Amino acid sequence: xxxxxxxxxxxxxxxxxxxxxxxxxxxxxxxxxxxxxxxxxxxxxxxxxxxxxxxxxxxxxxxxxxxxxxxxxxxxxxxxxxxxxxxxxxxxxxxxxxxxxxxxxxxxxxxxxxxxxxxxxxxxxxxxxxxxxxxxxxxxxxxxxxxxxxxxxxxxxxxxxxxxxxxxxxxxxxxxxxxxxxxxxxxxxxxxxxxxxxxxxxxxxxxxxxxxxxxxxxxxxxxxxxxxxxxxxxxxxxxxxxxxxxxxxxxxxxxxxxxxxxxxxxxxxxxxxxxxxxxxxxxxxxxxxxxxxxxxxxxxxxxxxxxxxxxxxxxxxxxxxxxxxxxxxxxxxxxxxxxxxxxxxxxxxxxxxxxxxxxxxxxxxxxxxxxxxxxxxxxxxxxxxxxxxxxxxxxxxxxxxxxxxxxxxxxxxxxxxxxxxxxxxxxxxxxxxxxxxxxxxxxxxxxxxxxxxxxxxxxxxxxxxxxxxxxxxxxxxxxxxxxxxxxxxxxxxxxxxxxxxxxxxxxxxxxxxxxxxxxxxxxxxxxxxxxxxxxxxxxxxxxxxxxxxxxxxxxxxxxxxxxxxxxxx
Numbered sequence: 001x002x003x004x005x006x007x008x009x010x011x012x013x014x015x016x017x018x019x020x021x022x023x024x025x026x027x028x029x030x031x032x033x034x035x036x037x038x039x040x041x042x043x044x045x046x047x048x049x050x051x052x053x054x055x056x057x058x059x060x061x062x063x064x065x066x067x068x069x070x071x072x073x074x075x076x077x078x079x080x081x082x083x084x085x086x087x088x089x090x091x092x093x094x095x096x097x098x099x100x101x102x103x104x105x106x107x108x109x110x111x112x113x114x115x116x117x118x119x120x121x122x123x124x125x126x127x128x129x130x131x132x133x134x135x136x137x138x139x140x141x142x143x144x145x146x147x148x149x150x151x152x153x154x155x156x157x158x159x160x161x162x163x164x165x166x167x168x169x170x171x172x173x174x175x176x177x178x179x180x181x182x183x184x185x186x187x188x189x190x191x192x193x194x195x196x197x198x199x200x201x202x203x204x205x206x207x208x209x210x211x212x213x214x215x216x217x218x219x220x221x222x223x224x225x226x227x228x229x230x231x232x233x234x235x236x237x238x239x240x241x242x243x244x245x246x247x248x249x250x251x252x253x254x255x256x257x258x259x260x261x262x263x264x265x266x267x268x269x270x271x272x273x274x275x276x277x278x279x280x281x282x283x284x285x286x287x288x289x290x291x292x293x294x295x296x297x298x299x300x301x302x303x304x305x306x307x308x309x310x311x312x313x314x315x316x317x318x319x320x321x322x323x324x325x326x327x328x329x330x331x332x333x334x335x336x337x338x339x340x341x342x343x344x345x346x347x348x349x350x351x352x353x354x355x356x357x358x359x360x361x362x363x364x365x366x367x368x369x370x371x372x373x374x375x376x377x378x379x380x381x382x383x384x385x386x387x388x389x390x391x392x393x394x395x396x397x398x399x400x401x402x403x404x405x406x407x408x409x410x411x412x413x414x415x416x417x418x419x420x421x422x423x424x425x426x427x428x429x430x431x432x433x434x435x436x437x438x439x440x441x442x443x444x445x446x447x448x449x450x451x452x453x454x455x456x457x458x459x460x461x462x463x464x465x466x467x468x469x470x471x472x473x474x475x476x477x478x479x480x481x482x483x484x485x486x487x488x489x490x491x492x493x494x495x496x497x498x499x500x501x502x503x504x505x506x507x508x509x510x511x512x513x514x515x516x517x518x519x520x521x522x523x524x525x526x527x528x529x530x531x532x533x534x535x536x537x538x539x540x541x542x543x544x545x546x547x548x549x550x551x552x553x554x555x556x557x558x559x560x561x562x563x564x565x566x567x568x569x
Contacts (some may be wrong), residue, residue: 251342
C-alpha cells in the first residue's frame with residue numbers, strides 16, 4: 001500500500017458501512033455516496049501516514065488545517081475534491097486513496113471571495129510525481145478569469161520536478177514552466193499572495209517571488225532554488241536548510257516581504273494585506289467605516305521633528321499620529337500595515353487608511369543610515385510604487401530624504417542604477433500622490449521624492465523642511481574647500497566653518513523658498529491629517545474611478561497585455 005495513502009480504516013462507523021452498500025440501480029444515491037465516501041477519506045488525516053506524522057513532528061499544520069485557519073468559517077468550496085489515485089480491490093471496494101498533493105478551491109476572507117491553492121507536503125513532499133498535472137495552474141487560471149485574489153500556501157516544490165518522475169514515464173523530458181505562466185498572467189489583474197510554510201524549493205520558490213506579497217514563517221520555512229543535497233553535489237557546500245535559505249537571508253535581501261512568528265501569524269498578515277486591495281485592478285480599493293475623526297489634530301506633531309537637524313525621531317510614531325487609529329487585521333492600535341520591515345530598512349512602506357480609505361504610505365527612516373537611500377531601499381521603493389500604481393492605491397509620501405547613499409559600498413551595490421529605477425517609478429506613477437516634505441529633500445534622490453512634476457499630485461511642507469542640491473554642511477565643505485584648507489589651524493578652520501554656516505542659515509529657511517513659490521504651501525504639522533483626509537476623499541470620488549475605466553479599456557482580456565499597466569516586480 002502506498003505510504004501516502006488514506007485508508008477506510010480512518011473512517012468511522014456509518015462511513016465504512018455506506019461504502020459497502022450495493023447499487024440497486026434505481027437512483028443516484030449509491031454513486032453519490034461513493035463520491036462522498038472518497039471525499040471523507042481524502043479529508044480525514046491518516047494518523048499513521050509517514051507524511052502526516054512528519055508534518056506534526058515538525059510542528060506544522062496539515063494542509064486542510066491551514067485552509068480552515070486562513071479562510072472565513074465554513075467558506076471553503078473545494079475544486080478537484082477527489083483528484084488522486086483510488087485503489088480498489090477485486091470486488092470494486094475502495095481500499096485506499098492517494099490524493100493529489102495540491103488542494104485548491106474557493107473561499108472567503110471577511111466575506112470577500114478568494115481562490116486558494118495549497119500544497120500538501122505529506123504527499124511526496126509536493127513533488128510533481130505526487131501530483132495531478134494541471135490542478136494547481138488550473139486554480140490560478142480560475143482566479144484570473146473570475147477576478148478574485150489568489151492565495152498560495154507553499155510547502156515543498158509545488159508540483160515541481162523530481163527525478164523519480166523519469167522512471168514513472170520511462171523517459172526524461174525538457175522541463176516546462178508547469179503553469180508558471182499562469183502565475184504571471186494572474187499578477188496582471190488580481191492580487192497574488194504567498195505564504196511560505198516549509199521548505200519552498202524550485203518551482204515553488206519562483207511562485208513565491210512571483211507574488212505581490214509573500215510572508216515566511218521564522219524557523220519553519222526556507223526558500224531556495226535547489227535544496228541542500230543538490231547544492232552539496234554542485235558546489236560542495238554542506239549547508240542546512242536554514243543556513244541555505246532561512247528567513248535571515250531572504251527577509252533581508254528582499255525576496256520575502258514579511259516574516260511571521262507562526263503559521264497563524266502568516267495567515268493574519270495575508271488577510272490584512274488583502275483587506276487594503278481591490279479584488280482586481282478593475283475595482284476600487286475597499287472603503288471601511290472609521291470612527292477616527294478626519295479632523296483630528298495631534299499636538300505631538302508640532303514637536304516630533306527635532307529642532308536640531310542631526311537628531312533622529314521615530315517615523316513610525318509619526319505615521320500612527322496621522323493615519324486612522326481604528327486598527328487593522330494585524331494591528332489593533334493603528335491602520336498602518338508595514339510591508340518589508342526587515343529589508344531595505346532605510347525606506348518604510350506599507351498600507352494605511354485615511355478616514356477608512358486605503359492608501360499606500362512611503363517614507364524613510366532617519367535611524368537607518370541617516371535615511372539615505374541605498375540599493376535595497378531603491379528596490380523596495382520601486383516594487384512598492386508599482387504595487388500601488390497597479391491596484392490604484394493613492395500614496396501618502398512623507399519626505400525626509402538626505403539623498404542617495406554614498407561611498408564604496410554604495411557604488412559596489414549599484415545604488416544609482418537601482419535608484420534610477422525608483423526615480424522612474426515615482427515619475428511614471430499614474431496614481432495621485434500627496435507629498436509632505438517633513439524634513440530633508442537633498443540632491444537627486446530628494447528631488448525625485450519631493451517632485452510633483454506631473455501636475456496631478458499635491459505637495460506641501462512642514463516648517464521643519466530643509467532642502468537643496470546638497471546638505472548645507474557638506475555643500476559648504478565642497479564649495480569653500482580652498483578657503484577652509486587655507487585656514488591656519490584647526491581652530492581657525494572651525495571658526496570659518498561656523499561663520500559660513502551663519503551666513504547660510506537665514507537663506508535655508510523654508511519660508512524663503514515659499515516667498516519664491518518654490519514650495520506651494522507650508523502647513524502646520526497638526527493640520528496634516530485633516531488635509532490628507534480631505535484629499536483622499538476627493539481622489540476616491542473623482543480620480544480613481546477614471547483610472548479604473550482606463551484599466552478596463554486597456555485590458556485585453558488574456559491576462560498578458562495591460563498597456564502601460566503591467567505589474568513590474
